[in-house]
Amino acid sequence: MEGVQPEGVGDKYSLIVPTYNERLNIALLVYLVFKHLRDVDFEIIIVDDGSPDGTQDVVKQLQQVYGDDRILLRARPRKLGLGTAYAHGLKHASGNFVVIMDADLSHHPKYLPSFIKKQQETGASIVTGTRYVKGGGVHGWTLMRKLTSRGANVLAQTFLWPGVSDLTGSFRLYRKSVLEDLISSCVSKGYVFQMEMIVRASRKGYHIEEVPITFVDRVFGSSKLGGSEIIEYLKGLAYLLVTT
Amino acid sequence: MKHIVKIITFLVAISAMWIGLLEMSVVPRSQTWLLPIYFIVSLGCYGLLMVGIGLMQFPTCPQEAVLLQQDVVEAKDFLKQRGVDVGSE
Numbered sequence: 233m234e235g236v237q238p239e240g241v242g243d244k245y246s247l248i249v250p251t252y253n254e255r256l257n258i259a260l261l262v263y264l265v266f267k268h269l270r271d272v273d274f275e276i277i278i279v280d281d282g283s284p285d286g287t288q289d290v291v292k293q294l295q296q297v298y299g300d301d302r303i304l305l306r307a308r309p310r311k312l313g314l315g316t317a318y319a320h321g322l323k324h325a326s327g328n329f330v331v332i333m334d335a336d337l338s339h340h341p342k343y344l345p346s347f348i349k350k351q352q353e354t355g356a357s358i359v360t361g362t363r364y365v366k367g368g369g370v371h372g373w374t375l376m377r378k379l380t381s382r383g384a385n386v387l388a389q390t391f392l393w394p395g396v397s398d399l400t401g402s403f404r405l406y407r408k409s410v411l412e413d414l415i416s417s418c419v420s421k422g423y424v425f426q427m428e429m430i431v432r433a434s435r436k437g438y439h440i441e442e443v444p445i446t447f448v449d450r451v452f453g454s455s456k457l458g459g460s461e462i463i464e465y466l467k468g469l470a471y472l473l474v475t476t
Numbered sequence: 477m478k479h480i481v482k483i484i485t486f487l488v489a490i491s492a493m494w495i496g497l498l499e500m501s502v503v504p505r506s507q508t509w510l511l512p513i514y515f516i517v518s519l520g521c522y523g524l525l526m527v528g529i530g531l532m533q534f535p536t537c538p539q540e541a542v543l544l545q546q547d548v549v550e551a552k553d554f555l556k557q558r559g560v561d562v563g564s565e
Contacts, residue, residue: 255561256562259551259555259560259561259562260547260548260551260552260555260562263550263551263554263555264547264551289561290560290561293559293560293561294555294560296558296559297555297558297559297560337544337548340540340544340547363535364530364534364535365535366535367535368535368537369534369535369536369537369540370534370535370536370537371536371537371538371540371541372541373536378531378534379527379531382527382530382531382534383527385530386523386526386527386530387523389526390519390522390523390526391483392479393479435479446537446540448537448540448541448544472479473479473480473483474478474480475478476478476479
């Protein structure tokens with residue numbers, strides 16, 4: 233059950249950003265977060281999986297600029313998966329709200345105020361960014377990628393009734409207690425993990441709101457959507473159909 | 477209730493209606509036999525229609541790429557001045 237807590241004063245936001253070889257992007261991201269969250273109490277928790285490109289060195293330089301109370305480096309020895317990265321970051325989160333976002337600037341920090349505002353207005357436990365509604369959008373996607381994305385979405389909406397328009401998106405704001413509950417209930421890997429989190433949240437009756445976001449693929453052609461991804465998605469969908 | 481239970485319940489319900497129609501012979505039997513085919517084909521057409529519509533209406537934001545480039549330049553300038561290494565990718 234969701235507890236009723238007074239919103240507004242005293243809210244702190246912990247932003248969890250998993251990184252792997254993002255030495256330039258993480259610096260840009262941190263700058264943009266500080267630019268757009270001026271009067272907000274927040275911290276950025278960077279969970280780096282032993283990047284060989286020196287990401288952690290850049291993070292330490294950022295700590296010199298912004299303070300190591302605002303930027304937390306909580307690294308891990310090697311790539312250990314996204315779900316565990318969130319769980320790891322969560323352990324060090326001191327905020328009462330948690331935002332998960334990607335490091336590569338496909339999730340632009342300028343939307344953070346709209347996530348926060350939506351949560352405060354509605355008292356929601358989860359605010360999820362959606363690329364598929366008016367006001368949102370994507371850039372840098374080929375027609376093929378749009379087709380598979382749309383097909384996947386229709387399949388999910390028809391059979392799963394997930395309660396959100398963007399199932400695989402991973403730009404989300406959670407009440408900390410809710411995220412802890414969901415992470416302990418979800419077992420999938422990769423982006424199916426993101427789907428499982430939001431579907432389970434929907435089944436459990438958590439109050440979920442959406443805000444439009446734009447998603448710019450900076451590195452064109454980097455996201456592969458091949459046959460194996462499609463199979464993985466269908467298997468994930470079938471799994472969610474049966475277990476949620 | 478698990479979601480799959482809801483779906484199975486729905487399928488059982490319409491199967492029962494279908495069998496009922498077969499027994500009652502209100503609709504000619506030959507046509508009734510084909511109803512499940514019609515249902516599946518309709519579902520498929522609905523799906524394709526939704527995909528097509530969604531594809532046409534897919535929101536895109538080319539201007540965001542431009543804005544992002546501006547943000548990147550701004551960020552690099554600021555950080556370089558403060559000793560953060562933003563040189564190479």
